[in-house]
Amino acid sequence: MRQEKRERHTKILTALSGASSVRVAELARQFGVSTETIRRDFDELTRGGQLSRTYGGAVRMLDPGHHGEVERQSLLLAERQRIAKATVDEVADARILLIGCGATAVQVARQVAARLKDITVVTHSFAVAAAVGVNHLVEVMMIPGLYHPAKASTTGGHAIVFLQSLYADYVILGASGVTQDGPGDTLPEIAAVNTAMMSRAARCVIAADQSKFNLSSSTRYADWPQVSTFVTDAAPPAELRKTLESNRVKLLVA
């Protein structure tokens, strides 16, 4: 009965898709074969790259393709990562950190998770919370509010009221547009939360790539005097740079 082996193999794989791990003894009992047989099955499937052994059992092989997360975040990813690294350098001494929403903020969150510890991150972005959450040495506090589907973050009165009652060392915000008037967001609801965040942090770091320079179709959520640091990936236009200087905003080009 050569067929029985194949059958066992598929049964093993099936069992493995229902549970995160299986045990030699368990399967031997279940299939009515000896543990050695199961062991040999495992060896074979391991050679075939379908599973990987553990002491006493086996687990599903992790897809070599899905290994690192699929970064389909377009060409700007490298720039955003550079910006994020520089941003986190800037706030490395924080104990309480406010982070806004947006693609850049998520990159910052990844950096925070990878490099910081003993810190509390407060955010209204689902993506940021999830990104920081992988590090269990970092406490992630979610801000309440109305769910905003387009941004997957919370907004509105509850969010703002909640923010009134806390303090942070830094706030890190992205922007959908950066002009001489200040950073802004296309969505007024988000802008309002950003403003509230800024009022609760000792220092404010704005992170935005060069594509945001002089995009004004947005609601300004802060004035430059309130901003401590502006992190970007290319030298800003002359007028903008001048404005930053005159408002004593620290400029970081990553």
Next chain:
Amino acid sequence: MRQEKRERHTKILTALSGASSVRVAELARQFGVSTETIRRDFDELTRGGQLSRTYGGAVRMLDPGHHGEVERQSLLLAERQRIAKATVDEVADARILLIGCGATAVQVARQVAARLKDITVVTHSFAVAAAVGVNHLVEVMMIPGLYHPAKASTTGGHAIVFLQSLYADYVILGASGVTQDGPGDTLPEIAAVNTAMMSRAARCVIAADQSKFNLSSSTRYADWPQVSTFVTDAAPPAELRKTLESNRVKLLVA
């Protein structure tokens, strides 16, 4: 040095994101602690839903929405959908609706998005918020709190305090176990939020499939007298049914 434990925990999780499995002895050697300590770490992380044990080691917990779980969920998907439909029928007149977390709750959320309007949904689950959020006629309110990676939902004191200040017509909760004592959840943090939710709603609907019957390895978050309706997909065992009756819990078998 209490910090060292948390540090170990994250290191374990980190190691687990790089490899499909880790071993007790290996980590003990690597961290310079005894195997018993690692074992205890595993126990704790298991309780927290972060990993699952194997003989001699541990593997990453299949988080909801991931590969293996998807397959197992698809087996129960039809049942969950039936349960969800019946549940939403039951609460169709709600204006403010509390929804908990878990796979069943997400199905309920989908039904709510598909069929209800002019209603406010309050939840602490990211997945539920996202599911309901597709319908722009439904307001989704997110509960604040500490982010719980395993469940992708918020927990802790902030969540509970927030709940104290609101009122809802119904609360819909899933359960990881349903016994004669009442519904329960494996994670104490989640159970605490569920309890808080129940105290704020006029009526309480518990939705759980038959696989949850008489699973007691969990923290009970409510007593039957507090429950208005129990929705499931098969007739419960006799004793459980009797308990429901004597507590005047409406039983719906979808």
Next chain:
DNA sequence: TGAAAATTGTGGAAATTCCAACAATTGCAT
């Protein structure tokens, strides 16, 4: 500061797994 609680280490017995060599069985081709 002192007591209670939490964390970690230790030691030994019991259970489990691993490994390798060998025997038994089965399928299949000649």
Next chain:
DNA sequence: ATGCAATTGTTGGAATTTCCACAATTTTCA
């Protein structure tokens, strides 16, 4: 039918893990 190759079972000892109770240490808090 015979023989070969593949598959599976068995066995025994070595290695590993688990479990439990208890001690040592550290942390917390009144």
